Amino acid sequence: MSRPANTQKFDNCLIQWIDERLPIFTMLTKEYGVFPMPKNANYLWSFGGIALTMLIIMIVTGVFLAMNYTPNTALAFDSVQRTMRDVNYGWLLRYVHMNGASFFFIAVYIHIFRGLYYGSYKSPRELLWIVGVVILILMMATAFMGYALPWSQMSGWGATVITSLFSAIPVIGDGLVTWLWGGFSVANPTLNRFFSLHFLLPFVILGVVFIHVWALHVTGSNNPTGVEPKSEKDTLPFHPYFTVKDSYALVTFMTIFLSVVFFAPLALTEPDHFKHFNPMQTPPEIVPEWYFLPFYAILRSFTHDIYIPFTDIIILPAKLQGVMGMFGSLLLLMVLPWLDTSKVKSARYRPVYKWCLLLLLVSLCVLGYVGSQPAGGSLAVVGQVATAYYFLHFIVLVPVLGFVEKTCPVPASISDDPCCKH
């Protein structure tokens, strides 16, 4: 059999035989062996691979948890307790899965912040970035439905509050919520569909990650200078240089992750997550998982109806504003490539943007704190200021800075960057 033109020759004859029929080894060598990486990529570039590892860990532990899980309101809570007490290593599976969700979000949030800092969302990587935001949204949906499965107080009430968000949509809202629930409250039909979707979505995410990596391998990776590689001098083959670097980062990350799993497995979880769901009693305070807190705080920041001036006809009720604000905060990320007008990619050379971005990070942390506290009081104002900054950053500062900011000189190529002269 003659070799297709675009495949390469392997020494091992079995590999050669397979590759002639299915050029998978050619593909692997091209994409993960000789693939040119900008030589100055720092450790922030390791978090994509870390996130993918976390996804695989979630799928593996999830499949085994599902073998012992019963999606029925009368049995779900107890089946999870049985996993914890009676199933061999069930406690380990569950603690890895529970904390794995948190560390998956940690990895992805760092990965996204890397993109914001070094301008990785800009041309030619807009679509790559948008696919990434789609992954984030799918992850949020998956984690939200997974959290409902143990059927605890937090499960049931979290599910109630978040599904009720959709009732803010005019006209169809109430019908939509009934459809989501499959009834008139969060009950057995809801739990069943959440389990079905929680099982399915991670595999959808895997597919979207494949597209994400595909798009990445068309444009290549960005780097701390934001200057595209100009010659071979600017890059290094992925293997062994970045396989080794990424492995080191991965082992460090796993060490921290597993330390939490073994020594503080409940540090990130609310006590009310260990009480059976009671649809007749709301816990004193509903607190979502930490990775949702900033968005939850944005939701709660809208407390005043907007009227048509001089009348009392409400055009935008507070509730609808909150929901729009929460979803809008994610959609803004999607259109960010077109909001940013600056020619310079990396924040390294953008003295003003750099500080604005830092302020965005601070405001997200503040929102996270406000979201974890009871509603109302003086903290509400703090949350409103932070929410205002979030939107101001993306809608005003990012577009305007492109025109008014005086950027620092950008090196002509990666190799001309003083940091890269060795």
Add this chain to the structure above:
Amino acid sequence: MGSTKDGATRRDFLYLTAGAMGAVAVGTAAVPLVSSMNPAADTLALSTAEVDLSHIEVGQRVVAVWRGKPIFIDHRSAEEVKEVRAEVDWHTLRDPQSDASRVKEGHDQWLVMIGICTHLGCIPKGSKQGDPRGEFGGWFCPCHGSEYDRSGRIRKGPAPRNLEVPPYKFVSDTLIRIG
């Protein structure tokens, strides 16, 4: 192949109609899938609940259950009803409703409502002794701080509507049937 002046052929037409039929087929196939997620017949089977009011004392609030939802029942005193009606001009409220329109005529002291916050579905506090009742003495939702008055009307916070009044009627002076 016949071709019109602008180059459209019979084949283009067939492609388009075949594509359109395909889209209709997919849409049709989606109907049972989407519909299966709506409440099933057993869930819909309208249950009614009867509540005996005879042992609820004046000033007492109790919580009954209907369709899996909490029902707040408040046995108000005559003065309280008067106060609530005089306290505010109901036309100025966010969800303008008079107290009289939220109760059954002749049973004005009995307030019967679905105990679900119209914001995002939490169950407001205030039915138990010692619960926080908010600034207006009615119910307080701990989730995002909505405050309802003694008629269950939204007065403060993010909830858009008053606590909903379920369909119910007085079977006798001390018995109601909800649903």
